[in-house]
Amino acid sequence: MKLLIIGGKKFVGYHLAQEAKKRNHDVTLFNRGKTYPELLPELPTIIGDRNTDLERLADMQFDAVIDTCAYFPDQVKKAVTVLGDNTKKYLLVSSISACVTSLVGLTENDPICGLDFESTEITDENYGPLKAACEKQLTDMLGIEKSLIIRPGYIVGNRDHSDRFTYWPVMMQHMKEMIVPETDNLHIQFIDVRDLAIFMIDALEKDLNGIYLLTGPVQPLKFKDFIEACQQTINENCKLIKVNDQWLAEHNLKKYVAFPLCVDIPGFEGLHCVNINKALNAGLTTRPLEDTLKSALDWYLEYKGDINKLEVGLKPDKMERFIRLAKMNS
Template sequence: MKLLILGGTRFLGRFLTETALQKGHEVTLFNRGKENPDLFPEAEKLIGDRNNNLTALEGRTWDAVIDTCGFVPWTVRESAELLAGAVGHYTFISSASVYNNLENPGIDENHSVNLLPPGKVEELEKEAAAPASYEYYGELKYLCEQEVKRAYPERNLIVRAGLIVGPYDYSDRFNYWVSRLAKGGKVLAPGRKSKKVQFIDVRDLAEWILRMVEENVAGTFNATGPESPLTMEQFLEECKAATGSDAELVWADEEFLLSNGVQYWSEMPLWIPDRENMDGFLAIDIGKALRNGLVFRPLSDTVRDTLEWESGRAAGDRKAGLDAEKEKAVLEKWKERAV
């Protein structure tokens, strides 16, 4: 199969490219050539910028395209329309962030989505605004989906991914817990032990997407994991076991954490307090993807592989996770409160 990947050298795109090459596909990458340019010498590389220069894509044909880096509808529109007559199947990597009304678990692909107010997309396009602040991330992703569907009404695959984790994940959300548990000692753990969490190993997602593309599947799919419900306690205990850690989990209630300045999601990744009424956000229904062959490797493998990659990174700031000194101070306050 002749496969075009828009992006293809960072995280999910990296593993999509790697998997496609391993399976013997003829891969072309289109990107700016700035992110890991030396990766995949066996792939064809076209240099351009989807924001203002698609010239390298003109006059070419492929069996399928996977769009890993579309964030605003006006740029997705240009690539989708340009490739409409040149590519047989268009896969767009969207996000579960398109959904609204997140109170209840079991959000499926027919759930209501976030919409921009009238005129807002035109205002953003005029300003050439990208969702760097993520203020309209979900809304813009949904509009990107619509552009793909307009250009490929019967030939589109929309993948609404949840939190993607594993090696080369620079968001540091999953990595924080893996590396923190591996260090051992008293580890501050957030809120209810039974709180549900969801994420998917980037390699499992990449392999499933490639199978869907090979089979020319169309439609919209939620794609996260694991297959069975996973609680925060089970996740942290798995991190502890997989890393051979002697860590002691210290569970503090959410009101205590919030009153002591602990930020959920950023400092305590994968934790959303009950008072936010967002139980559906990490309890997405993935039944449709499971029925279409989505499978998962053992969580312990993801933990160990992530730790191996994380241990090779240079020391420095991380995008998520609780500072060691702050954790120590909060643990001391929790101990004093218990006394």
């Protein structure tokens, strides 16, 4: 296939390009040349800003355009105006945030969270409605037959700059002890970026269309089992000290802020309980957790190294302070 990836050098786009290249597809990238310009030198890259320079692609024909970095419906409108007639399929990387994330067991048939065609800045509140508007813009212009809309949950692993998942293997490797929350029946869902890339290239090869919610793992995973697997894989000697909700409240710690991906916020009950049957029936597979943990850790150590560069969660100095407090109370 002749593929155009809008983006292609940071995270999702980079792994898509790698997967497509591995399968000998003919891949062209389009980006501004700002983000990791040294990566993928073997692939032709057309330099331009999607907001102003898409005309540079006007004479090219593709089997599929893969849009990894659309955040505003107007960006989709501009891209489809230039590329719509010159591509057989348009794959939009959307997000689970386009859905009503309070719904447990969310499926592709459930209503979206709302539409935002107006905003020009992204906030935590409008990110989902903007993504939903990107989806609507696409299907209004191209129809659902020509559209493939992927709504990932948390995307994790190699080159994940958010550190939300990476926090756990990085801290587990560094610390002798950690406080961890008691979570009872809380689940966790995420998709390794390489599994996401495999699914998306497979889907284009199979000529799939429509909407797919995409997360994992294939077997449901409880948050406490995730933490234990992380301990077993990364550092068996790291001692876990469990703290309950009352202790967290007394110490003014918000669970989802102190412990990344531990989402127990009203309104987000469905975030880690998505029904992925449609993707599974279409061939989604997820690799072992150990593989994802190690690849996230390896990338962090190579590119950031310093534990204090973690973007999220309780950092080592604060963690040590709370460990002392937890021990005093026990």
